[in-house]
Amino acid sequence: MPTTPSPFLTPSDRSNRSGAGTVLARQGALLAGWVRRQGPKRVGAAVAVLVVLGLAIWWAASSLGGGTTPSAGENTPAPTASSSAPASRGALPLEGVNALDFRLGDCFKDFDPEAPQSTVVACGTGHSAQLVAIEAYAAADSYPGRDPLKQKALDACKAAPLTEKSGDYVLSYKLAYPSSTSWDKGDRRVDCYVVADTGNVIMESLLR
Incomplete structure (x- = not known):
């Protein structure tokens, strides 16, 4: 052995x-x-x-x-993966991506804001929605209530930097924020999507 x-x-x-x-x-x-x-x-x-x-x-x-044993103070910690560089999820399209795994700028085919999962596609292909803003509360924060969460999501939508191409589509904002139940499970994300209600007609990224 x-x-x-x-x-x-x-x-x-x-x-x-x-x-x-x-x-x-x-x-x-x-x-x-x-x-x-x-x-x-x-x-x-x-x-x-x-x-x-x-x-x-x-x-x-x-x-x-x-010479092989470090003296005190010479030990260095093992390198860790950087949190600012998320691991690749693989080639697009990706089906069944969990809502909490969505990333800023993701584009979605046949988007349903009520569904727990969606299909992430390349933004240069036909899609019906794009995640254009993410806000997050601190882990130690108390549940703020539905109305403050909704307002925070709406403010995030208004601040999202959209391109001029967004004027070529009929779009609406869709908001996503934690319920009290998901908050208790650690969900602190507040998301804003731009959505074309007519289907997968968006053919580019609308986020600057």
């Missing part, structure tokens, strides 16, 4: 350390054979050499291993 390498050792660090230990052990075995051949007169000298060799092995192992 493979073992998990130490997080403080790179592959080169591990190979260098084990390699050095193998070479010094072989030298020790050769020296021990030489001692047996020399007889008792030189045993004392051989013992002294073995002591020196043991210290050399200890020093080599300490030197090679010492």
